[in-house]
Amino acid sequence: MRVIGRRIEGLEMPAVEKISERQQREPFHILISTLLSARTQDATTLAASTRLFAKAPTPAAVARLTPRQIEKLIYPVGFYRHKAAFVRAAAKMIVTKFGGNVPRTMAELVTIPGVGRKTANLVLIVAFQSDEHICVDIHVHRISNRLGWVQTRTPEETEQALYRSIEQRWWPLLNHYLVTWGQNVCRPVRPRCNECPIVTSCGRVGVSW
Numbered sequence: 300m301r302v303i304g305r306r307i308e309g310l311e312m313p314a315v316e317k318i319s320e321r322q323q324r325e326p327f328h329i330l331i332s333t334l335l336s337a338r339t340q341d342a343t344t345l346a347a348s349t350r351l352f353a354k355a356p357t358p359a360a361v362a363r364l365t366p367r368q369i370e371k372l373i374y375p376v377g378f379y380r381h382k383a384a385f386v387r388a389a390a391k392m393i394v395t396k397f398g399g400n401v402p403r404t405m406a407e408l409v410t411i412p413g414v415g416r417k418t419a420n421l422v423l424i425v426a427f428q429s430d431e432h433i434c435v436d437i438h439v440h441r442i443s444n445r446l447g448w449v450q451t452r453t454p455e456e457t458e459q460a461l462y463r464s465i466e467q468r469w470w471p472l473l474n475h476y477l478v479t480w481g482q483n484v485c486r487p488v489r490p491r492c493n494e495c496p497i498v499t500s501c502g503r504v505g506v507s508w
């Protein structure tokens with residue numbers, strides 16, 4: 300983790316982290332941009348989030364938009380119609396059930412439409428600075444298995460296995476490190492093993508070149 304941390308310094312950050320920095324860790328913006336980021340390129344997520352929050356910066360303001368308005372603002376993120384419905388429903392629930400504030404517990408977060416463990420963990424880590432969670436998306440799942448840190452079939456299994464195998468001080472950093480690592484070095488296809496500084500400690504599980 301130390302080597303990866305040094306190597307990713309200066310590299311492009313994941314979209315949600317950029318939004319977090321720009322928006323001063325505003326929990327609602329982090330939650331919504333994480334919803335928008337699924338199956339969508341970082342630059343598209345960033346642009347869509349920026350347009351949406353410029354028009355409607357609060358849960359109440361987003362809840363007042365029509366689905367069509369939200370669709371237009373977030374297009375062309377992947378599945379933008381479905382996501383527009385989730386964004387509006389999430390904003391409404393935050394207003395009506397949580398007094399306009401994003402809740403701070405996993406149990407409450409996963410009751411919000413469109414929010415699963417991945418999004419909830421990222422909100423808890425990035426917005427509320429929790430050091431008790433690991434956010435496992437498809438990149439973290441893929442790379443953890445490739446490195447040989449875990450042997451799991453799903454991101455949910457990976458999350459639980461990582462709690463057991465990684466020291467807690469690294470938990471909040473794991474997503475940022477491995478997503479950036481996966482975009483730049485340990486790419487899904489043809490990872491750059493020849494120039495990888497952790498090749499001697501990597502299991503290279505499933506890598507055949």
Ligand code: SF4
Pocket residue numbers: 445446484485486490491492495496497498501502503504506
């Ligand atoms: S050695 Fe290859 S598979 Fe292992 S972390 Fe580096 S790039 Fe990824």
